[in-house]
Amino acid sequence: MKDDCLIRVSGICKSFGHVQALENIDLDIYESEIVALIGDNGAGKSTFIKILSGMYKKDSGKIYHKNKLVEINGPHESSEKLGISTVYQDLALVEVQNVGINIFLNIEPTRFGFFIKYNELYRNAEKLIRNLKIDLPSVKVNVSELSGGQRQGVAIARALARGKNIFILDEPTAALGVEQQENVNNLILRLKSERKTVLLISHNLDHVFKVSDRIIVFRRGRKVAERRKVDTDKQEIVSLITGAIDG
Amino acid sequence: MNKIFRPLVMQEFAILIPFFLLLLFFYTRNEAMLNEITIFSILRTIAFPALIAMGMVQLMIAGELDLSTGAVMSFSAVFTAKLIRDLEFAVAEAVLIALAVSIIFGLLNAFLTIKIGIFSVIATIGTGFMIRGGSYLFTNGLPIYPLPESFALLGSLRPLNLSFTFLFMIALTIIVQILLRSSKWGTALYATGSNLKAAKMSGINTAKVKTICFVTTSFLSATAGLLTMSQLPGTPGDPIIGLNLELDILAGVIVGGVSLYGGRGSAIGTLIGVAFIQLVRSGLVIAHFNPYLQLPALGILLMIAVAWDVIRHKQRLA
Numbered sequence: 001m002k003d004d005c006l007i008r009v010s011g012i013c014k015s016f017g018h019v020q021a022l023e024n025i026d027l028d029i030y031e032s033e034i035v036a037l038i039g040d041n042g043a044g045k046s047t048f049i050k051i052l053s054g055m056y057k058k059d060s061g062k063i064y065h066k067n068k069l070v071e072i073n074g075p076h077e078s079s080e081k082l083g084i085s086t087v088y089q090d091l092a093l094v095e096v097q098n099v100g101i102n103i104f105l106n107i108e109p110t111r112f113g114f115f116i117k118y119n120e121l122y123r124n125a126e127k128l129i130r131n132l133k134i135d136l137p138s139v140k141v142n143v144s145e146l147s148g149g150q151r152q153g154v155a156i157a158r159a160l161a162r163g164k165n166i167f168i169l170d171e172p173t174a175a176l177g178v179e180q181q182e183n184v185n186n187l188i189l190r191l192k193s194e195r196k197t198v199l200l201i202s203h204n205l206d207h208v209f210k211v212s213d214r215i216i217v218f219r220r221g222r223k224v225a226e227r228r229k230v231d232t233d234k235q236e237i238v239s240l241i242t243g244a245i246d247g
Numbered sequence: 248m249n250k251i252f253r254p255l256v257m258q259e260f261a262i263l264i265p266f267f268l269l270l271l272f273f274y275t276r277n278e279a280m281l282n283e284i285t286i287f288s289i290l291r292t293i294a295f296p297a298l299i300a301m302g303m304v305q306l307m308i309a310g311e312l313d314l315s316t317g318a319v320m321s322f323s324a325v326f327t328a329k330l331i332r333d334l335e336f337a338v339a340e341a342v343l344i345a346l347a348v349s350i351i352f353g354l355l356n357a358f359l360t361i362k363i364g365i366f367s368v369i370a371t372i373g374t375g376f377m378i379r380g381g382s383y384l385f386t387n388g389l390p391i392y393p394l395p396e397s398f399a400l401l402g403s404l405r406p407l408n409l410s411f412t413f414l415f416m417i418a419l420t421i422i423v424q425i426l427l428r429s430s431k432w433g434t435a436l437y438a439t440g441s442n443l444k445a446a447k448m449s450g451i452n453t454a455k456v457k458t459i460c461f462v463t464t465s466f467l468s469a470t471a472g473l474l475t476m477s478q479l480p481g482t483p484g485d486p487i488i489g490l491n492l493e494l495d496i497l498a499g500v501i502v503g504g505v506s507l508y509g510g511r512g513s514a515i516g517t518l519i520g521v522a523f524i525q526l527v528r529s530g531l532v533i534a535h536f537n538p539y540l541q542l543p544a545l546g547i548l549l550m551i552a553v554a555w556d557v558i559r560h561k562q563r564l565a
Contacts, residue, residue: 076450092445094438095563096510105438106431106449114430144563158449 004031005066006166006197007052007082012061014047021047023221025061029166034188034198036208039218040241045201048218049168052199053086054078085159086168091151093143093158100125100139103158128157132187149180156187166197173207185210205234217241262503262519269526276534287408289522289529294413295320295471296496297521301416301423302464303500304517308427309453309460310440310509311360311367315375316468316496319352320489321382323469324476328391328484331398338398346469352378353465357458375493382486390483394476402477412474416518419467423514436460441510498545499524502552508560523548 005028012025022044029035037045050056052063054075063070063082070081078084093102100122101108109120125139134153136146143151152172159167169188173181181204188211191198202208208215209229217225217240225240225247239245274280299316306313323345330341352374359370404411427433438446439453446453472489476482503520505512527544531537 075448079450086448088444088448090444092442092448094441094445094510096437096441097434101434102445105434105445106451108431108434110431114432116429116431116434118429 005029006031008064009052010062010064012048012051012063013059014044014051014056015059020221022051022058025223027216027223027226029197029199031165031197032192032195033213034192034200034211036200036202036212036215037218038202038205038208038215038237038241042220043218043241044221045218046170047221049086049170049199049201052078052082053084053168079162079164082166083164084166084168085162085164087152087155087159087170087172089171089174091155093151093155095144096142098140098142099129099136099146099154099157102143102154103128103139103161105158107162124161125157128161129153132157132160132190134187135183147180148176149183152176152180152184153187156191160191160196165195166199167191168199168201170201171203172200173202173204181207205237208237209234217247219243223247259504259513259516259519262516262523266519266523266526269523269530273526273530273534276536280530280533285529285533289525290413291410292529293518293522293525294410294416295475296492296499296525297518298412298416298419298471298474299464299468299492300496300500300503300517300521301419301514302460302467303496304503304505304512304514305423305427305436306457306460306464307500307505307507308436308440308509308512309457310443311457311460312497312507313356313371313461313464314368314493314497315352315356315371315378316464317489317492318375318377318379318382319349319465319468320472320475320492321486322352322378322385323349323472324488325382325385325391325484325486327473328394328476329385331394332391338395342473345473346466349465349469350462353462354458356465357461360461361454361457379486386484386486388486390485392483393481394483396480399477399480399482402474403479410478412471412478415474420514420518427512427514437510439509440506495524495528495545496521498549498552501556502548506556506560507553508556520552 007029010026012022014022025048037048039045047056051058054072054077063072065082072078072081094105103125104121109117109124111117122139129136129139132153134150134157136150143154146154172184176184185207188198188200200212212229215227215229215232215237216223217237219241240247270280279285303313303316326348327341327345330336330344331338356371356374359365360367401411406414427436435446435451435456438449438451439456443453475488476484499521500517501507501520502523503518504516524545527548528541531540531544
């Protein structure tokens with residue numbers, strides 16, 4: 001295993017009843033790279049990231065973090081053992097709370113471990129938002145008042161606030177307008193510039209080709225191809241997704 | 248202090264306007280509405296449901312509710328009375344045992360709702376029947392007395408001519424308000440009720456949050472039952488204590504701005520809502536209306552509050 005290999009998965013299998021959702025998945029994820037995981041619906045992408053993020057338990061196979069074998073028994077362990085923070089498609093933000101509280105939910109700065117230090121919380125939230133260059137009116141605005149792109153930014157800021165180094169982003173540009181998609185692209189590239197690693201699920205090939213370093217194609221529960229972005233093009237990737245060509 | 252009270256201004260202001268308008272209306276019908284005796288009497292009446300409502304508001308913010316509160320109130324009263332009169336327990340011991348039993352009831356509600364997955368409204372109606380039935384079984388439907396005069400030590404205190412229970416309730420309201428707005432407990436509650444997935448993903452133990460809320464509500468219900476018996480020396484342990492009170496509490500909490508969808512509400516709004524319900528009950532009588540108008544009036548008030556909640560929820564989703 002290369003020195004900068006953060007996560008290696010080997011022989012991962014998962015089935016749901018008679019449906020083989022994943023079959024012998026092997027892949028490596030390296031530090032400070034953006035890996036796009038693409039494939040048609042039902043290809044197994046979501047199942048794979050749910051195994052990495054601890055939502056599902058794998059049936060068989062091994063997961064290594066920095067050369068150490070790990071077992072993931074829940075989202076909390078995924079976060080602790082793999083340093084993974086997952087941003088799901090629905091973003092999982094608390095609509096009735098403001099940006100600052102959402103970012104630091106359950107990790108708020110406190111007095112006596114109980115009473116929230118709001119000044120410090122909002123100051124830290126503003127710093128995070130500024131570093132990520134997310135355009136927000138204020139960190140005290142309720143999440144319900146934000147646009148889709150802004151909410152995506154808040155979800156990423158929340159993941160960043162937890163000090164993790166690996167981000168799984170599930171369809172981050174889904175249902176976003178052109179300008180907002182561009183903002184999300186810039187956000188993802190900024191994560192890379194901060195030496196964070198991103199595993200990205202997306203159907204949007206424009207977005208994939210703008211931000212990713214490597215593209216992994218899943219089809220019917222298997223990894224069928226792996227390409228560096230510079231060595232491939234959209235046509236080849238589409239052919240790999242549909243099975244017109246083999247990887 | 249701003250963080251605790253500023254968000255309240257819009258929400259509670261909306262409830263206070265109809266509250267004072269109604270009070271004014273009743274006053275025009277009978278000036279006795281605003282005399283000292285009436286006001287203190289209403290304040291004493293508010294104390295018991297408001298005390299329980301301070302548990303209920305947290306539970307409903309977390310997305311659940313409890314309709315067994317009146318039953319727990321009754322059971323704690325008769326069970327304590329039985330322990331003292333028939334089994335010769337000391338007052339303090341009997342009270343502690345009754346409170347411990349209320350915690351078990353709260354854990355039962357939590358188990359049925361969280362572990363088994365029964366909707367809390369159904370689960371707690373079921374436990375309410377069971378617990379209220381237990382009260383009647385204990386007593387054969389008859390009040391238990393006499394109780395020692397020492398039992399009335401706390402509840403019969405009248406500092407500033409207000410009942411101990413009322414002052415205790417006010418103190419609890421302030422504490423709950425501070426907790427809701429300024430503590431990790433508050434943010435965990437609002438997150439659990441508003442978006443369970445987001446709360447879990449942030450590492451909040453939502454099952455633990457809801458369990459604490461169920462237990463707190465049961466505990467406060469038992470406390471209210473014991474304080475009811477403690478109001479006057481000689482008050483018996485009566486199985487009808489708290490009968491139908493859970494509906495007044497629920498109505499008060501909803502009128503006070505707590506959302507049935509979870510994630511919204513405040514302690515002060517709840518207090519105003521409970522006061523509103525008691526104002527309607529007492530005001531209709533004092534203002535010489537037919538007392539049977541109480542139920543329809545409360546029903547209409549509840550429907551308006553729920554409709555408003557539903558409309559707000561739909562607007563948020565849109």
